[in-house]
Amino acid sequence: MMSLVFTPFYLPIVGLIGLFLFSYLSLLPLLYKLTVLVVVYLFTILLPTLLIHLYRRYQGWTLIELGRKERRAVPYIISIMCYLCCTYIMESMHIPHFMGSILIAALLVQIVCAFINVWWKISTHTAAIGGVTGALFAFGEIFAFNPLGWICLMILLGGLLGTSRMILRQHTLSEVVAGYLVGFVCASLGILLG
Numbered sequence: 001m002m003s004l005v006f007t008p009f010y011l012p013i014v015g016l017i018g019l020f021l022f023s024y025l026s027l028l029p030l031l032y033k034l035t036v037l038v039v040v041y042l043f044t045i046l047l048p049t050l051l052i053h054l055y056r057r058y059q060g061w062t063l064i065e066l067g068r069k070e071r072r073a074v075p076y077i078i079s080i081m082c083y084l085c086c087t088y089i090m091e092s093m094h095i096p097h098f099m100g101s102i103l104i105a106a107l108l109v110q111i112v113c114a115f116i117n118v119w120w121k122i123s124t125h126t127a128a129i130g131g132v133t134g135a136l137f138a139f140g141e142i143f144a145f146n147p148l149g150w151i152c153l154m155i156l157l158g159g160l161l162g163t164s165r166m167i168l169r170q171h172t173l174s175e176v177v178a179g180y181l182v183g184f185v186c187a188s189l190g191i192l193l194g
Contacts, residue, residue: 008128009045009079011109011187012086015102015135016040023143025096036095043086044106048079064170069121076114083107097194098142105135105190109183116182123171123179129158130183137184138191 019025020033052075056066065071083106090100109124109131116122133154140147162176171179 007049008110008124009048011106011128011131011135011183012040012044012083012103013037014132015106016099018136019098019102019139022145023098023139025099036090036093036099039089039093040086040103043082043089044103048075048082051078051082069117072117072121073114076110076117080107080110080114083110098139098191101191101194102135104194105131105138105187108186108190112182112186113179116178120178121171121175122182123162123165123176125165126158126162126171126176126179127183127186129154129161130180131187132183133158133180134184134187134189135191138188141192 016037020028020037025033052066055074055078056063059066059071061071066075083103087100087103087107090103106128109127113122113124113127133151136147136150136154139145140151158180162171162173162180165171165176166173
């Protein structure tokens with residue numbers, strides 16, 4: 001159940017909702033915020049999920065079979081292309097920098113995970129929750145607020161999610177931990193340096 005609720009594609013939308021609730025971006029008009037959330041939802045959740053599902057069905061694979069390291073390349077490419085399209089659309093809409101940095105951080109997490117996957121299967125689920133943790137850390141630094149409570153919650157959720165992935169026999173402990181660390185580092189650096 002944890003794997004279904006906390007899929008890797010939710011990183012950008014969770015980050016944007018957090019910014020819209022807890023930063024000066026909460027002052028933006030509601031229609032503008034909803035428009036941004038719809039665009040991000042379409043290109044980072046709906047479209048990649050649909051295309052990967054169609055690809056899996058075309059190949060005749062189950063979800064478990066798609067999880068094998070050698071079969072993950074095309075889903076990575078699909079999601080990266082969708083994220084790149086979303087980045088382009090957000091740039092053309094002149095989205096504020098901090099909102100775009102969340103998408104760049106998520107894209108960076110995906111690219112690094114895809115690169116690592118060539119040699120070693122890494123958990124993108126824990127990379128995503130690690131990315132949320134890293135984004136919280138980075139925005140805490142940028143906006144000078146204390147995100148400790150939220151970071152503790154994300155670490156707890158990351159532990160539950162990683163345990164779920166191991167119980168489902170999708171990943172080993174090292175793949176789960178490496179995913180979390182990759183997500184944390186990529187997201188925090190992507191936002192702080194972006």
